Amino acid sequence: MRQVLVGELDVLPSAAELAAGAVVVTLPMRTRFRGITSREVMLLRGPAGWGEFAPFTEYDDAESSAWLAAGIEAAYLGPPPARRDRVAVNATVPAVPADQVAGVLARYPGATTAKVKVAEPGQRLADDVERVAAAREVVPAVRIDANGGWSVDEAVAAIAAIGDVEYAEQPCRTVEELAQVRRRVGVPIAADESIRKADDPLRVVAADAADLAILKVAPLGGMRAVLSLAGQIGLPVVVSSALDSAVGMAAGVAAAAALPELDLACGLGTGSLFVDDVAPSFLPSGGEVAPRWVTDVSVPDGLRASPDRERWWRERLARCHAVLAGGGTHGSGWSRT
Ligand SMILES: O=C(O)CCC(=O)c1ccccc1C(=O)O
Numbered sequence: 195m196r197q198v199l200v201g202e203l204d205v206l207p208s209a210a211e212l213a214a215g216a217v218v219v220t221l222p223m224r225t226r227f228r229g230i231t232s233r234e235v236m237l238l239r240g241p242a243g244w245g246e247f248a249p250f251t252e253y254d255d256a257e258s259s260a261w262l263a264a265g266i267e268a269a270y271l272g273p274p275p276a277r278r279d280r281v282a283v284n285a286t287v288p289a290v291p292a293d294q295v296a297g298v299l300a301r302y303p304g305a306t307t308a309k310v311k312v313a314e315p316g317q318r319l320a321d322d323v324e325r326v327a328a329a330r331e332v333v334p335a336v337r338i339d340a341n342g343g344w345s346v347d348e349a350v351a352a353i354a355a356i357g358d359v360e361y362a363e364q365p366c367r368t369v370e371e372l373a374q375v376r377r378r379v380g381v382p383i384a385a386d387e388s389i390r391k392a393d394d395p396l397r398v399v400a401a402d403a404a405d406l407a408i409l410k411v412a413p414l415g416g417m418r419a420v421l422s423l424a425g426q427i428g429l430p431v432v433v434s435s436a437l438d439s440a441v442g443m444a445a446g447v448a449a450a451a452a453l454p455e456l457d458l459a460c461g462l463g464t465g466s467l468f469v470d471d472v473a474p475s476f477l478p479s480g481g482e483v484a485p486r487w488v489t490d491v492s493v494p495d496g497l498r499a500s501p502d503r504e505r506w507w508r509e510r511l512a513r514c515h516a517v518l519a520g521g522g523t524h525g526s527g528w529s530r531t
Pocket residue numbers: 228284285286309339341386434435436437460461462463464
């Protein structure tokens with residue numbers, strides 16, 4: 195696990211302070227996405243507003259501690275200076291049947307780009323081909339995301355069957371496989387998991403494995419970490435959400451708004467996948483969202499996580515805090531308070 199970078203914040207808030215301002219919510223979703231139908235999120239309150247700590251429940255503490263660093267950065271430092279006041283976003287199409295695609299896209303008014311999930315476990319290539327075709331009937335540009343679900347040969351065959359797309363995101367699991375696919379197909383290859391789950395996020399560049407980089411604020415340790423990585427990676431970037439609540443989304447949109455260069459639509463429209471949120475959602479209009487920092491959240495009883503889940507998240511917060519404080523095997527070098 196690489197070290198996390200937390201901008202100018204060099205003193206880690208205490209675990210007790212973080213816990214005192216924390217609240218756990220369960221956000222119901224409109225459609226199953228990434229195998230879940232509701233999203234659990236811990237929100238952290240700090241002097242700069244709210245931050246989100248929401249690693250997926252199966253992630254271990256080492257990986258999750260980068261998400262905690264991102265939440266602390268948001269709550270204690272706030273956003274970096276913006277360079278633009280609108281960010282173009284793609285519509286995100288979960289692995290739904292083709293006849294539901296138009297309904298999903300209707301929640302993204304003005305979107306000109308759709309990202310369509312493919313290679314869903316249990317589905318067939320024909321499902322992907324039909325889903326992408328349905329999206330093409332509604333928007334001019336389609337990109338696909340396989341989340342590493344294909345072998346090299348499957349990726350080559352699937353990309354041939356699906357036809358021209360803006361890019362194919364993480365067609366296979368490993369950097370070496372991405373590089374092989376990239377040599378065999380004409381469509382650009384985007385790296386996502388190969389950056390956000392890697393010990394060395396720059397290895398995709400050394401291996402000539404990607405044409406573009408997907409950067410996510412929470413798994414990479416924060417907005418400033420994303421800006422720093424974008425400056426080093428030398429590839430066009432797309433900032434994307436991790437199925438964030440409005441609090442996490444504010445940080446994603448802020449990072450995108452702060453990038454010196456941004457030419458591609460970002461994956462920051464997933465607020466539309468939630469039925470309800472803790473602050474006004476970042477709902478795209480005209481295919482864009484506007485940066486807005488979240489300083490107030492509202493958590494009606496209906497969104498509160500159960501006492502069991504609340505306890506689980508508080509224990510996880512304590513363990514990840516210990517990792518950041520240097521108590522784990524992969525400390526960030528933060529000083530303790
Ligand atoms: O990029 C988007 O359009 C939405 C975000 C998204 O797809 C996503 C959301 C949660 C976890 C993983 C991913 C992913 O890009 O693989």
